[in-house]
Amino acid sequence: MLIELKNIIKNYDNGGVITRVLQNINLEVDKGEFIAIMGPSGSGKSTLMHTIGFLDRPTSGDYFFDGENTKDFTDDELAKIRNEQVGFVFQSFNLLPRTTVFDNVMLPLLYSENKEGHDRRVKDALESVDLGERMSFMSNQISGGQKQRVAIARALVCDPKVIFADEPTGNLDSKSGGTVMHILDELNKEGRTIILVTHDINVARHAKRIVAIRDGEIVKDEKVAESERMHSKRSED
Amino acid sequence: MNNLYLKQAIRGIKSNPSRTILTTLGIMIGIGTVILVLSAGEGFKSYINAQVEAFGSNSIIIQTSVPASTKARSSSGIGSNEPQSSANNAVPITTLKVRDVEDIKNVSNVKNSYGASVGQQTVTYKNVSKSSFIFGASAARFDIDKGVIANGRGFVDQEDKALAQVAVLGNKIATDLFGNEDPLNKFVRIGNYNFQVIGVYEPTGSLDPTNDGSEIVIPVTTLQKKIQGIDYLIYIVAELQDNSKADATALDIIDVLRRNHYITDPVKDDFKVQTQQESLATFETILKAITFLLIAIASISLIVGGVGVMNIMYVIVTERIGEIGLKKALGARNRDILYEFLIEAILLTIIGGVIGIMGGAFFAFIVSKIAQGYGLDWAFIVPPWGVAISVSVSAIIGIIFGVFPAQNAAHLNPIDALNKE
Numbered sequence: 001m002l003i004e005l006k007n008i009i010k011n012y013d014n015g016g017v018i019t020r021v022l023q024n025i026n027l028e029v030d031k032g033e034f035i036a037i038m039g040p041s042g043s044g045k046s047t048l049m050h051t052i053g054f055l056d057r058p059t060s061g062d063y064f065f066d067g068e069n070t071k072d073f074t075d076d077e078l079a080k081i082r083n084e085q086v087g088f089v090f091q092s093f094n095l096l097p098r099t100t101v102f103d104n105v106m107l108p109l110l111y112s113e114n115k116e117g118h119d120r121r122v123k124d125a126l127e128s129v130d131l132g133e134r135m136s137f138m139s140n141q142i143s144g145g146q147k148q149r150v151a152i153a154r155a156l157v158c159d160p161k162v163i164f165a166d167e168p169t170g171n172l173d174s175k176s177g178g179t180v181m182h183i184l185d186e187l188n189k190e191g192r193t194i195i196l197v198t199h200d201i202n203v204a205r206h207a208k209r210i211v212a213i214r215d216g217e218i219v220k221d222e223k224v225a226e227s228e229r230m231h232s233k234r235s236e237d
Numbered sequence: 238m239n240n241l242y243l244k245q246a247i248r249g250i251k252s253n254p255s256r257t258i259l260t261t262l263g264i265m266i267g268i269g270t271v272i273l274v275l276s277a278g279e280g281f282k283s284y285i286n287a288q289v290e291a292f293g294s295n296s297i298i299i300q301t302s303v304p305a306s307t308k309a310r311s312s313s314g315i316g317s318n319e320p321q322s323s324a325n326n327a328v329p330i331t332t333l334k335v336r337d338v339e340d341i342k343n344v345s346n347v348k349n350s351y352g353a354s355v356g357q358q359t360v361t362y363k364n365v366s367k368s369s370f371i372f373g374a375s376a377a378r379f380d381i382d383k384g385v386i387a388n389g390r391g392f393v394d395q396e397d398k399a400l401a402q403v404a405v406l407g408n409k410i411a412t413d414l415f416g417n418e419d420p421l422n423k424f425v426r427i428g429n430y431n432f433q434v435i436g437v438y439e440p441t442g443s444l445d446p447t448n449d450g451s452e453i454v455i456p457v458t459t460l461q462k463k464i465q466g467i468d469y470l471i472y473i474v475a476e477l478q479d480n481s482k483a484d485a486t487a488l489d490i491i492d493v494l495r496r497n498h499y500i501t502d503p504v505k506d507d508f509k510v511q512t513q514q515e516s517l518a519t520f521e522t523i524l525k526a527i528t529f530l531l532i533a534i535a536s537i538s539l540i541v542g543g544v545g546v547m548n549i550m551y552v553i554v555t556e557r558i559g560e561i562g563l564k565k566a567l568g569a570r571n572r573d574i575l576y577e578f579l580i581e582a583i584l585l586t587i588i589g590g591v592i593g594i595m596g597g598a599f600f601a602f603i604v605s606k607i608a609q610g611y612g613l614d615w616a617f618i619v620p621p622w623g624v625a626i627s628v629s630v631s632a633i634i635g636i637i638f639g640v641f642p643a644q645n646a647a648h649l650n651p652i653d654a655l656n657k658e
Contacts, residue, residue, distance in 0.1 A: 055565075076571070
């Protein structure tokens with residue numbers, strides 16, 4: 001068991017008005033799973049991913065990661081988990097402007113306690129997303145699809161247990177989106193756990209399991225039959 | 238690790254160079270002023286040192302002085318109990334005599350000595366008249382004083398004793414009176430007497446009206462007897478053999494004068510003995526006070542500059558809020574973010590400080606050139622300790638005014654920061 005959520009509640013306090021975004025979420029994720037979290041906007045799917053990804057703390061409930069309850073972790077401990085155990089891919093890529101592709105991928109390593117072989121790891125990560133030739137380009141000199149692949153390389157560079165992807169194809173044309181999904185498929189085949197947030201059923205069908213959420217509650221949690229899975233090609237039309 | 242913070246900070250500063258310059262303007266002006274004040278102070282000190290050298294750096298000056306006891310009585314205790322020069326006082330002290338000069342010459346470690354009186358007189362040559370300081374001095378002045386006679390000679394003891402009407406002119410009064418004419422052996426009228434010009438001094442490079450080339454030196458006895466109608470001296474200069482024993486020699490001179498003036502109570506001293514070190518020390522105390530005051534004023538600009546930096550740092554934190562969120566999502570700890578912004582703030586203030594140092598030094602250089610243009614011995618010195626302190630102060634301002642914005646950034650919730658972009 002990699003991830004275990006028990007009775008997770010998340011409230012937002014907007015000047016005294018309390019909005020309950022996540023209501024009593026219970027979820028278990030095994031190593032090597034590929035999960036798509038689906039739901040309409042405002043359903044709480046992003047908040048759920050941010051909570052699982054340690055970007056936000058739950059209001060109450062227990063979150064076990066790799067067997068450890070993370071409820072009372074300090075800010076520094078959470079930073080260490082974000083650095084070493086999880087990788088993020090965002091819809092809008094979030095690359096540093098005026099910075100090379102290489103330095104963007106280097107960024108998580110700069111905050112890492114491991115000081116060894118940084119350059120090699122950055123190169124390996126970029127080669128794994130077919131961007132070995134673009135390392136010295138500035139982040140604004142490459143296409144959207146390439147930007148998202150840089151973001152994936154950045155998520156991979158610290159060799160995390162889980163990759164979180166928040167609408168990773170949302171800002172991409174279908175061809176580039178296909179390439180990105182193909183990379184995520186391959187990473188999962190290599191044994192990496194992937195948790196994907198999307199509202200696009202075609203994207204979600206790459207996953208092995210779909211969790212549907214509505215009004216802060218899990219309303220459906222089922223495996224995708226192998227026959228229904230979208231098997232991506234290198235580029236999808 | 239430190240390299241990372243520096244790299245991020247430099248990237249931040251490079252992203253908006255013109256804003257960086259404007260932000261640090263206050264720091265620049267503050268530090269620039271500090272450097273200008275320090276440098277001009279050093280320059281002024283070099284000028285004063287040169288002046289003291291001109292007097293003879295290994296000398297002791299004995300001046301008449303109103304006794305502290307008299308002063309206390311007449312001014313009902315207001316003011317300090319330091320003896321005051323009688324030159325500024327309505328009651329002249331008449332006790333300093335040629336005999337004192339002779340006795341001071343016999344004090345051990347005293348190489349030579351001369352007595353002097355001073356007056357102001359109208360000096361006339363043909364139809365040109367000038368008001369001038371007239372220094373009456375014994376002939377030893379020409380051995381002790383560093384002033385160089387460029388043309389002609391000084392007078393000798395016999396001329397002094399004989400009340401000879403001879404004069405040595407400063408270069409400026411010589412030009413004022415004679416123009417292109419050679420003054421040597423011509424006669425000028427001082428008071429009711431004609432004096433023969435026997436020498437002209439070289440230019441002195443001084444602003445002091447008693448030593449700027451507009452003064453005239455005549456035998457002291459001639460001044461006393463023929464012009465002033467007095468028999469006392471205003472001051473005595475004693476040249477020392479060994480300057481390191483100046484303090485002990487000063488005490489010996491005090492003993493001699495007290496004996497000659499029948500003084501047993503030091504409060505009733507009617508003279509003041511000052512070594513050159515003491516004169517310099519007095520001057521440096523005054524200079525330090527002025528420097529301190531000016532730096533205090535300049536530091537207002539530093540504080541205003543610091544607040545400007547703080548203001549911009551808050552703006553920068555807001556601008557980069559998405560970046561902060563991203564870095565936190567990738568594993569940056571609170572202190573990583575804190576250090577990045579703190580180092581950026583310090584870098585900003587140090588850039589301002591360094592530009593300020595260069596600007597201040599530039600203006601100090603111009604001041605020194607202007608002073609030298611007036612013929613003053615004014616050196617251009619930027620004290621290295623001043624530079625070191627300025628850089629440190631800039632960095633400290635960066636820390637003080639950067640820490641609040643940086644803390645703001647460090648404690649942002651990662652997802653709030655990411656979403657606010």
